[in-house]
Amino acid sequence: METGLKNKHVLITGASGGIGIELARLFLSEGSRVTAAYHRSTTELKRIIHDWPKQAIMVGADIRNETEVKSLFEQANTAFGRVDVLVANAGIANPERAPINQMDLKQWENTLAVNLTGTFLSAKYFFQNLGRFRSECASLILVGSTAGLFGEAWFCDYSTSKAAMYGLLMSLKNEIVHLAPKGRVNLVNPGWTLTPMSEDTLKDSKKVKRILQTIPMRKTAVPADIANAILFLSSDVLSGHISGQAVTIAGGMEGRVLFAPEEIHLTGDSGDSDKA
Ligand SMILES: NC(=O)c1ccc[n+]([C@@H]2O[C@H](COP(=O)([O-])OP(=O)(O)OC[C@H]3O[C@@H](n4cnc5c(N)ncnc54)[C@H](OP(=O)(O)O)[C@@H]3O)[C@@H](O)[C@H]2O)c1
Numbered sequence: 001m002e003t004g005l006k007n008k009h010v011l012i013t014g015a016s017g018g019i020g021i022e023l024a025r026l027f028l029s030e031g032s033r034v035t036a037a038y039h040r041s042t043t044e045l046k047r048i049i050h051d052w053p054k055q056a057i058m059v060g061a062d063i064r065n066e067t068e069v070k071s072l073f074e075q076a077n078t079a080f081g082r083v084d085v086l087v088a089n090a091g092i093a094n095p096e097r098a099p100i101n102q103m104d105l106k107q108w109e110n111t112l113a114v115n116l117t118g119t120f121l122s123a124k125y126f127f128q129n130l131g132r133f134r135s136e137c138a139s140l141i142l143v144g145s146t147a148g149l150f151g152e153a154w155f156c157d158y159s160t161s162k163a164a165m166y167g168l169l170m171s172l173k174n175e176i177v178h179l180a181p182k183g184r185v186n187l188v189n190p191g192w193t194l195t196p197m198s199e200d201t202l203k204d205s206k207k208v209k210r211i212l213q214t215i216p217m218r219k220t221a222v223p224a225d226i227a228n229a230i231l232f233l234s235s236d237v238l239s240g241h242i243s244g245q246a247v248t249i250a251g252g253m254e255g256r257v258l259f260a261p262e263e264i265h266l267t268g269d270s271g272d273s274d275k276a
Contacts, residue, residue, distance in 0.1 A: 010085040016042065017089070026227045026228070034052075039061070064118055082135060085140075085234045086139075089230075091115045092158075094155070115164075130180050136182045138184070139184050139186075140176065142168055142185070144163075145191075147159040148189060149189055151255075191248070191253045193226055194223070213264060214255070233247070
């Protein structure tokens with residue numbers, strides 16, 4: 001299917017993570033030029049640069065730091081010109097359960113700094129780049145979470161940072177058109193997805209059984225489920241009249257228990273189940 005993404009310049013934050021690596025490969029296979037932003041991990045991205053040396057660059061940046069985000073976009077513009085698509089995908093979730101009455105202020109501030117301020121800074125310099133290189137179309141995809149929709153006890157820092165994506169979505173969809181008249185902003189909210197962020201939980205069969213009690217399809221996602229939806233929302237050919245929308249990719253999850261424990265039958269170690 002023609003996506004129109006050939007030669008489009010896509011900047012992906014969190015490109016070194018589970019969903020980010022999948023995104024980088026998917027856009028590169030569409031013929032896009034990719035600026036893959038990472039924080040600390042480089043191993044997988046080096047392989048990608050080796051495989052697509054003319055189409056991809058990798059740039060290190062801590063998205064909490066404005067100087068580094070500014071430099072990220074400067075390096076991207078120097079390599080491939082205007083950034084047409086930003087996937088604001090970088091994020092963290094503290095793996096430890098922390099009730100609010102015991103949550104360290106530093107943890108709260110750091111989660112908000114990466115997930116919310118980091119997304120703000122990424123969007124800020126993306127929009128500056130749109131002002132500098134005027135063109136008709138542009139696409140920003142924000143990455144939230146089902147935790148931002150339904151809340152998550154013991155993870156209020158994370159769920160709050162992800163709920164805030166909706167405010168950015170509804171504001172920025174109205175701003176982007178002043179810089180790119182056909183510009184679009186959309187939000188994807190992944191549910192449980194097997195990546196380094198969630199693998200400790202998703203490799204624990206007791207936890208997976210509890211999770212699957214809340215998902216009609218009785219399976220968790222793989223990174224391709226999320227990346228394919230993001231690709232669709234990035235493409236002006238496929239989704240050119242879709243803006244301001246939040247797409248939840250979570251097998252129908254709605255934040256409540258739907259199945260009794262005995263109705264869940266695990267078949268694999270990544271949350272796949274019998275569909276009885
Ligand atoms: N996996 C899930 O179940 C799930 C569910 C809902 C939403 N999400 C969301 O999906 C997005 C991708 O998550 P994932 O599952 O792919 O997680 P992941 O594998 O842990 O990847 C996270 C990415 O964020 C980057 N990152 C972390 N701190 C950063 C910082 N200070 N500056 C710049 N980059 C930073 C990491 O970079 P380095 O590795 O280079 O340090 C990595 O590339 C996140 O926004 C996450 O909240 C995931």
